[in-house]
Amino acid sequence: MSFQSIARLIIAALLLTACAGSPSPTPAVSPATPTEQTMEQVRLGMGFIPNVQFAPFYVALEKGYFRDAGIDLVIDYDLDEVGNVALVGNGDRQFTVASAEQIMLARSQGLPVVYVLNWWRNYPVAVAALAEANIHTPADLAGKTIGLPGLFGASYIGLIALLESGGLAESDVKLDAIGYNQVDALVTGREDAVVVYTNNEPVQLKLRGYDVTVLPVADYAQLASNGLVTNQETIDQNPDLVSRMVQATLRGISDTLANPDEAFEISKKYVEGLDANADVQREILQATLSFWDAEEGELGASDPQAWENMQQILLDMELLSEPVDLDKAFTNAFIEP
Amino acid sequence: MDLSTWIKKERKLEVETPHLHRPAQYLLLSTRRQNFLWTVLSMFLAILLWDLFVRLTNVPPFILPSPRLVLERFLQVLQDGSLLRHSLVTLQEVLAGLALGLTTASALGYLLAKSRWAERLLAPYIVASQSIPTVAIAPLLVIWFGPGLFSKVLTSALIVFFPVLVNSIVGLRSVPADLRDLMRSLHATRWQMFTLLEIPASLPVVLGGLRVGATLSVIGAVVGEFVGADQGLGFMINRARGQYDTALVFVAVLTLVAMALALYGIVVLLESRLLSWRNGAEKTTQTV
Numbered sequence: 141m142s143f144q145s146i147a148r149l150i151i152a153a154l155l156l157t158a159c160a161g162s163p164s165p166t167p168a169v170s171p172a173t174p175t176e177q178t179m180e181q182v183r184l185g186m187g188f189i190p191n192v193q194f195a196p197f198y199v200a201l202e203k204g205y206f207r208d209a210g211i212d213l214v215i216d217y218d219l220d221e222v223g224n225v226a227l228v229g230n231g232d233r234q235f236t237v238a239s240a241e242q243i244m245l246a247r248s249q250g251l252p253v254v255y256v257l258n259w260w261r262n263y264p265v266a267v268a269a270l271a272e273a274n275i276h277t278p279a280d281l282a283g284k285t286i287g288l289p290g291l292f293g294a295s296y297i298g299l300i301a302l303l304e305s306g307g308l309a310e311s312d313v314k315l316d317a318i319g320y321n322q323v324d325a326l327v328t329g330r331e332d333a334v335v336v337y338t339n340n341e342p343v344q345l346k347l348r349g350y351d352v353t354v355l356p357v358a359d360y361a362q363l364a365s366n367g368l369v370t371n372q373e374t375i376d377q378n379p380d381l382v383s384r385m386v387q388a389t390l391r392g393i394s395d396t397l398a399n400p401d402e403a404f405e406i407s408k409k410y411v412e413g414l415d416a417n418a419d420v421q422r423e424i425l426q427a428t429l430s431f432w433d434a435e436e437g438e439l440g441a442s443d444p445q446a447w448e449n450m451q452q453i454l455l456d457m458e459l460l461s462e463p464v465d466l467d468k469a470f471t472n473a474f475i476e477p
Numbered sequence: 478m479d480l481s482t483w484i485k486k487e488r489k490l491e492v493e494t495p496h497l498h499r500p501a502q503y504l505l506l507s508t509r510r511q512n513f514l515w516t517v518l519s520m521f522l523a524i525l526l527w528d529l530f531v532r533l534t535n536v537p538p539f540i541l542p543s544p545r546l547v548l549e550r551f552l553q554v555l556q557d558g559s560l561l562r563h564s565l566v567t568l569q570e571v572l573a574g575l576a577l578g579l580t581t582a583s584a585l586g587y588l589l590a591k592s593r594w595a596e597r598l599l600a601p602y603i604v605a606s607q608s609i610p611t612v613a614i615a616p617l618l619v620i621w622f623g624p625g626l627f628s629k630v631l632t633s634a635l636i637v638f639f640p641v642l643v644n645s646i647v648g649l650r651s652v653p654a655d656l657r658d659l660m661r662s663l664h665a666t667r668w669q670m671f672t673l674l675e676i677p678a679s680l681p682v683v684l685g686g687l688r689v690g691a692t693l694s695v696i697g698a699v700v701g702e703f704v705g706a707d708q709g710l711g712f713m714i715n716r717a718r719g720q721y722d723t724a725l726v727f728v729a730v731l732t733l734v735a736m737a738l739a740l741y742g743i744v745v746l747l748e749s750r751l752l753s754w755r756n757g758a759e760k761t762t763q764t765v
Binding site: 222225226229230245246248249250251287289290291292293315316317318319320321324325330459 | 537538539540616619620623624625704705706707712715716718719720721722
């Protein structure tokens with residue numbers, strides 16, 4: 141064979157291989173998944189940066205629970221909790237995750253926001269102190285200096301609830317607004333105790349070798365906490381969407397509870413740097429699971445008593461001047477499939 | 478007192494003007510008075526447009542409150558004393574921050590103006606310090622210096638530092654060389670050179686930097702308060718946001734604006750007093 145004919149043969153062989161390797165044309169409509177037309181784009185506001193504590197949403201996204209429900213979910217991390225609730229209240233965003241007290245405060249100012257799924261079963265705020273401070277009950281906080289991010293928000297409200305349970309008022313302690321520097325403030329001895337999230341800072345402190353005592357608000361008061369929030373307009377005009385959103389989220393939550401290791405691996409795709417701090421973050425996820433765990437048939441259902449208790453705290457703190465209509469603030473109507 | 482008598486008193490005119498029409502009387506007002514009236518008119522129009530916008534678009538009060546709602550809220554917090562209390566805290570931080578920023582910047586500015594070596598050594602750090610966003614450094618200041626007024630005084634001082642420093646250096650370097658030579662020829666001491674030549678000659682530029690610094694100092698104090706505070710107008714904004722009380726946010730913001738404008742006005746007044754020698758040998762009576 142001449143060189144030219146061998147070359148032609150090789151080129152022909154290469155071309156054939158290229159043709160055989162190319163993917164077959166995709167069908168115009170895939171029968172298993174909904175078409176472009178039936179997918180509704182939903183923007184979900186998360187009031188924080190991507191974090192392992194949002195694992196159920198990452199699981200539901202990864203496993204296609206939202207897609208199966210005809211929802212093209214986009215998570216926005218651009219605003220804080222207050223900003224997100226304001227956007228939902230104004231109809232600029234359909235869903236967000238927010239704590240129950242935000243809903244009551246917002247509704248008292250005329251925002252038509254409604255809490256449709258209870259995610260965190262207990263209030264996540266706690267007071268932490270170094271073991272040598274000998275603080276074992278809320279009453280032991282009398283006369284102490286307590287550091288917290290600011291005199292507003294979940295940390296402040298949770299602290300007041302804890303103090304009240306120990307028969308104390310704000311005037312019985314000294315509060316320092318220290319921003320998000322609780323761990324540093326505690327270990328340097330600047331504060332006797334700090335207000336933290338039960339599943340976060342104490343884990344970090346223990347892993348750093350500090351012996352801490354933790355007083356979780358959840359041990360002393362039953363308060364309504366974080367959940368999925370939408371607005372009245374969406375409930376009235378598109379209740380089916382709300383139902384599908386709630387159901388997909390519930391699937392994500394129960395899968396995370398059933399298989400946290402898998403949930404953690406999935407979260408690595410959505411949370412930058414999770415791998416680098418894997419041991420701490422896995423511990424944080426583990427500590428968080430107890431906040432999401434519910435009795436059979438109760439997953440996602442709001443507890444009216446927890447809402448009443450939270451409202452009373454807000455009234456005591458004069459953050460609410462009068463009670464809001466709790467029947468309109470939350471609903472369990474979308475929990476059943 | 479009627480307008481014509483007032484004008485006569487102002488301008489020491491000998492001619493009676495009651496027969497002049499109002500627009501003509503207006504023209505006889507000093508420029509300062511005319512500007513004041515224009516400002517009042519402009520503010521009135523702005524409030525009118527704001528109210529019109531709210532009424533026409535029916536925007537919810539937690540997104541954009543009406544002027545009436547903001548006024549109501551203002552009167553409430555004025556009455557219960559909380560506005561005054563928080564404003565005084567912020568004002569304290571601002572004034573202390575201005576004082577700290579001004580003294581350190583002008584002292585360092587003198588050193589750098591006099592010594593090229595000092596300038597070459599320190600310039601990179603000074604420029605870098607200005608490039609660090611205040612919002613990023615404010616939490617660190619709370620860690621290092623604790624909660625309480627000092628960390629807010631520091632953020633305020635930091636934000637004032639650079640404009641005053643740069644203007645001090647430029648001002649001192651712009652002292653005319655021939656005047657220096659004259660002072661030297663008259664055997665002026667270093668102290669006399671400083672107090673009788675350098676300070677008056679550099680004052681216009683330094684005060685220009687202070688004008689900028691005065692308004693920035695308010696921003697600095699508020700940024701410090703945002704990060705960690707339990708008092709002050711910045712704290713009030715945070716708390717109001719958390720309660721979806723946008724009208725109160727507006728009240729706090731407008732109070733901060735008024736504070737910044739007042740400080741700016743004081744610097745302008747200071748300029749006119751300290752730099753009156755620039756306007757001619759004869760001192761004119763100051764009518765404010």
